[in-house]
Amino acid sequence: MSQIRHALTTKREDDFSKWYQEVIGAADMAEESGVRGCMVIKPWGYGIWERIQRLMDDRIKAAGVSNCYFPLFIPLANFTREAEHVEGFAKEMAVVTHHRLIADGKGGLIPDPEAKLEEPLVVRPTSETIIGDAMARWVQSWRDLPLLTNQWANVVRWEMRTRMFLRTSEFLWQEGHTAHETREHALAETHRALEMYRACAEDDLALPVIAGEKPENERFPGAVETWSIEAMMQDGKALQAGTSHYLGTNFAHAAGIQFQDREGKQQFCHTTSWGVSTRLIGGVIMTHGDDDGLRVPPAIAPHQIVILPMLREAPEDAELIAYCETVRAALASQTALGERVRVLLDVKPGKAAAKRWDWVRKGAPIIIEVGPRDMAEGKIAVLRRDRLWNTANGKPAFAYPAHGAFAGEAGAMLEAIQTGLYEEARARRDANITRGVTEWQAVTEHFENGGKYPGWVEVEWAKPTGAALEAVVEKLKAAKLTIRNVPRGSDAATGSCIFSGEPASERILVARAY
């Protein structure tokens, strides 16, 4: 078998973290901005985010949720109202204290001492408190409920250690905020959002996820219940890919969100919030990337098919481009995954082979090359990004169909790539969850000796609270482990709590995490 010369320098198995950084650069998705903890999202990375936005927004709107926009700045006082919330968020936030700059007399600028704000403003780390203020104005009666809002926005959390897409000081997200008459209605919305996230992650991003409830110690500050979807990266670590919170009446009490119920009594609303962020893109990279770069699932690929004419910077190019345009138009009239196929005819200067590798690293699902001889024969050279190599000869596995015949197959091929990426990730995830471990020492040994990618371990516990939970958290911390969630719909516990030996009440997933 010939040696394959992969398109990246770093292999996943050699240094997963370095590989991740290399993919982001090689696929031209993002870069450090020079502003602490903030990245620049470049066209390919942002194009993927636009696709995720579009698909998620369709799901959000289909659920009857309305998009709004709320202020970037939150008065300090809002944070002091919900005790747990301030505890969880007040630590690392960007604080605006002045509204003007003046010359410092040395060629620089300083905040104008005359323009100090009476009350500093916080750049939103999340918007429960400011949206709570609006809800308090908007809700009067049970007839105003449910109130279903969402915003697409930037938020800032002053992170000490940042990693592109996964943890940046500023990031982009959507945050849904809803208010309801009863606990039952709010819980139903919490689960609707969770299920929407699962469906979007699995169907659109091809990310297999496990939906479940977070343990008490991992709850959102101020929440009564926090649910998450968890995805397994190729290094076996977990990535929290979305969360949905039932907030009880905590934020309603803090902001005064009250309504007159059907019996005429004043009641506090039950609220929820739920969000996913640009972090999802990090999850896509670490799930679908390979040693040749990224592989973008077709549903979220800005271009699903890229056509590269083999240009010679000569007059004959015009005819070749015209032929490629015919190919493009035929493909663009096809349908895949319920939408028109997105095709790019890339006529930028440069050798087709060099451009091919650029698109391989970016992860375009299908790459088509067309040279003068192909044109003469009515053919095209087709490369599937998910089946890149002919392992027999170590060369790219091109197929050479007639272009007319291929147009009819392109939609199905894109759908097969989408399904294939999901199935591959799902099989890997399932193969890397270890079950039936009953001793804590066996768990720590599993993670110490389980090879580079020990995956996740499912254990049973008695759902401790208070001091007992704190002791468990300490144990986990010592082993650099976290509880991901209690998988929704998992089998009942049958044994003893791995921590206390008491009869277990539920199953939990334990893992290293991003």
Added chain:
Amino acid sequence: MSQIRHALTTKREDDFSKWYQEVIGAADMAEESGVRGCMVIKPWGYGIWERIQRLMDDRIKAAGVSNCYFPLFIPLANFTREAEHVEGFAKEMAVVTHHRLIADGKGGLIPDPEAKLEEPLVVRPTSETIIGDAMARWVQSWRDLPLLTNQWANVVRWEMRTRMFLRTSEFLWQEGHTAHETREHALAETHRALEMYRACAEDDLALPVIAGEKPENERFPGAVETWSIEAMMQDGKALQAGTSHYLGTNFAHAAGIQFQDREGKQQFCHTTSWGVSTRLIGGVIMTHGDDDGLRVPPAIAPHQIVILPMLREAPEDAELIAYCETVRAALASQTALGERVRVLLDVKPGKAAAKRWDWVRKGAPIIIEVGPRDMAEGKIAVLRRDRLWNTANGKPAFAYPAHGAFAGEAGAMLEAIQTGLYEEARARRDANITRGVTEWQAVTEHFENGGKYPGWVEVEWAKPTGAALEAVVEKLKAAKLTIRNVPRGSDAATGSCIFSGEPASERILVARAY
């Protein structure tokens, strides 16, 4: 003629400014947030913005411009590099000085003195300087040019007097930023963006605009040329609805955006920037609103047709809703303005008549009411928002077509409404531009005595610079007037400068402005 009872309390002619605020409330578009200068954009206002975004973004992408995302925070040092830019912007900006809060011991929070930033960060008022840093990294050779980027983002300018949509401390916009090899290429891009804005304003927002160059004193800080589109509001004032700047090599010098040209020499890029904002929504209100509320041009209406079943909270409602759903589906399968018709079947509780007036105030282009008798007869009651009243009897001008026949006409009706709104605004604008005034005193008298809505005046001038321009600006200021722009493609000047008496070189539009 019967008296029409309009749906708003305030009439435009009584108090235009109060009317504007009332429309925003009555159409449920936005409200003050409680955070200084920041508004909450509510679903109907945000839905209109989403439509504008979608249509503008399609135009931006069609021009080969790629969306990116750049940091919210800009280091202070960036502002000191371009002298005019800092002069123009450094005055009123939000400055982040701390990255953590701590308890103040009195139940409140204060910025943690231990967490003071070494260099304060500015919340972007515009992104030329931070995007310039990225361009300097991205551009090496002429082969990297043109570099065409855009971002959709929030920006903050600390405004002293704010007015919803027109001038808020935080607002939403898109900002295009491009870099080119030559002055000619950059100027061509400046004009392409300007023309894109004109087309989007006129074709999508039904806002007639005059595109032209701003005089020197109205240029964007750091720009060599600033071009704008100007729209006339119903009170005759001008609204700058979009700007496109040729920045020369000023920002390239400041950020070091250099490239190796085709001869191998290092050159500075010529850059451009261009933007439109949520301010456009203010322009739509003040152009198309009437004494019954807003009238949304169909191209940017979140719902183009709203169907209101006359529900009785009784079992028969189910049958009526099913009938309305048939009507909805038939309408939603139609096409108008190149897209599928957007139809809402509004089954929220409430009387159909009360809901009708809500939708009139919101300005849905077509409102359909359906009662049990209509259903029995296969008919619907259709109300065109742009022809709301039967002036003979002072009642809403309903038509009662068979629903099947109406479906086939709905697309054309929406297109007629779109065109009608544009033509109405254009005729009003054209009727309110006064030409041929040659004495400055006549101009000031026109604005003092020209009635409530004196519109705009076109005069000729000799394009003064330096001290002469400053004197002109003082004269304008004294009369509360501004120069809007030098209309693109206007006739050559034929007379004398209205200020200096010298031979005039061009025509300018003078107006009061938002």
